[in-house]
Amino acid sequence: MDDGEEVKLETYVKPILTAGKEDLPLPYLLFLQGGPGFESPRPTEASGWIKKACEEHRVVLLDQRGTGLSTPLTTSSLSQITSATEQVEYLKHFRADSIVRDAEFIRLRLVPDAKPWTVLGQSYGGFCAVTYLSFAPEGLKSVLLTGGLPPLGSACTADTVYRACFKQVQQQNEKYYARYPQDIQVIHEVVRYLNESEGGGVSLPSGGRLTPKMLQCLGLSGLGSGGGFERLHYLFERVWDPILVPGAKKTISYYFLKEFEMWLGFDQNPLYALLHESIYCQGSPSKWSAHKIGSECESLFDPIKAIKEGKPMYFTGEMVFPCIFDEIHALRPFKEAAHMLAHKEDWPPLYDVNVLNNNKVPVAAAVYYEDMYVNFNIAKETASQIAGIRLWITNEYMHSGIRDGGSHVFDHLMGLLNGKKPLF
Known part of the structure; x- marks a missing residue:
């Protein structure tokens, strides 16, 4: 892989909606999966948060770059790049900033009139959603976060x-x-x-x-x-x-x-x-x-x-x-x-605290009190930097709340956005 050589990546998205609602002008909701490195869900039945979300949305499942069917990066495919230096040069394009650029590229071409959409981010998908809020808030109608409030800072956290x-x-x-x-x-x-x-x-x-x-x-x-x-x-x-x-x-x-x-x-x-x-x-x-x-x-x-x-x-x-x-x-x-x-030092920024401090996009977040993956106190500190965020703090679920009680979690967060739930 020579310097400046263009690398083409395919990105896979799967829109899902409830049968019989194909002709309705439903708003779009993009789901960002946890990881990094894991593809979007492959639903086999109408259940959980997807069933609930499809009542009022067209759900878009995105295989984040390098996963699923989005030019998957596997141990065998990465082995095609034989130099460690070139592997690093390739891998640096698979973080949240690149995923957000992919999402915006898709939104502008998929959503009628390129209208803003709602993003639901689970775990690392929530980290990506906060990057989205930082650098492309114009593409967002609202944001839902489940166990996905990242640590903020100017260096390595x-x-x-x-x-x-x-x-x-x-x-x-x-x-x-x-x-x-x-x-x-x-x-x-x-x-x-x-x-x-x-x-x-x-x-x-x-x-x-x-x-x-x-x-x-x-x-x-x-x-x-x-x-x-x-x-x-x-x-x-x-x-x-x-x-x-x-x-x-x-x-x-x-x-x-x-x-x-x-x-x-x-x-x-x-x-x-x-x-x-x-x-x-x-x-x-x-x-x-x-x-x-x-x-x-x-x-x-x-x-x-x-x-x-x-x-x-x-x-x-x-x-x-x-x-x-x-x-x-x-x-x-x-x-x-x-x-x-x-030991790579020149990682580009993932968040803009000034933009988050002046955020205008409605945001609701489930913060799990006993979350082993995303620390509760760090999540609270980050929430304090996102203007207008509405928190649901609970020990009813662990980090896997969207999987274990997805319908309830999704409904509660939408209720926070729509004023149907108390604010905590």
């Missing part, structure tokens, strides 16, 4: 985010083990087995390696979403192979190893691993922030220390560590690019 998130992750671990105290010993046995195995881990089906540090990453999916505690507990119910022949060696089951890989999914969504920390960067590098801040909490999050002291092993949360580019086979070719991205 990753350190602030992870300091807050490690505390919340600690609390989630304590709640998990209070619910399933029997898992303390089970997980100790797994950590001990991994640590005593040759090379400090065991091989994964895809060719990677499961180590105690990698085992901790299960907290990403298991600690912060509705039903996550239960799914994590049931996963460890099947961690060991049964002993069918007396004297056979104790082994971790193929089922567990395969499920572990599916839970993480970094190999299927390399954008998430490569760009996660960059979503917090404006003109400053992250320098592997999660790893750095995690080192400050090492006394709590050291798995070997935990089993020696007879304490619960704490899982980690929404954090990407350098070790995954060693232990996940499909990510190894991008290790150099990942380190370069972590």
Whole structure:
């Protein structure tokens, strides 16, 4: 890829509306998915927030660039770019600022008379929506945010985010083990087995390696979403192979190893691993922030220390560590690019605080009190910088509220915008 060489990307959108309303002049609503690196939903039935939204809108599902059918960036497609420097040059175009430009390009061509549309942003999609508010508010009729208020600042806010998130992750671990105290010993046995195995881990089906540090990453999916505690507990119910022949060696089951890989999914969504920390960067590098801040909490999050002291092993949360580019086979070719991205200093701005302070677009946000991914206090601070925002603060849902109670969440936020709900 030479300097100045044009790269063409395809962008996929899927409009959805209720049958029988095809000819009605319904307003448009764009959904921005969480991530980074995950495609839009593929609904198979009329349910949840989509069913509710389609009562009065034409819903537009956007595969953000690099995901789904929008010139998907996979481990195999990215391997076509053989230079780490060129990989970084390519990847820098997949953040929120580029996603907003895509959305505006689509709106001007899809919406009749290029009218403003409503945007619903979940998690990272909410971060993108705040970028939208900063740089293209003329394209917005209103904005709905669910667990998606980003930290604001002129430089890298990753350190602030992870300091807050490690505390919340600690609390989630304590709640998990209070619910399933029997898992303390089970997980100790797994950590001990991994640590005593040759090379400090065991091989994964895809060719990677499961180590105690990698085992901790299960907290990403298991600690912060509705039903996550239960799914994590049931996963460890099947961690060991049964002993069918007396004297056979104790082994971790193929089922567990395969499920572990599916839970993480970094190999299927390399954008998430490569760009996660960059979503917090404006003109400053992250320098592997999660790893750095995690080192400050090492006394709590050291798995070997935990089993020696007879304490619960704490899982980690929404954090990407350098070790995954060693232990996940499909990510190894991008290790150099990942380190370069972590030290990249010239990230362009993602937010304009002055514009947000003078915002005129109606905004309603669901802020989840026990959100493990988007810290409650940071979200409140950001909300104070967005003029006119209306907050719904609740502990009824976790970060996955739009999935677990989407119809209620969507209806409540629309009620805030329409004056049908009290303001908090």
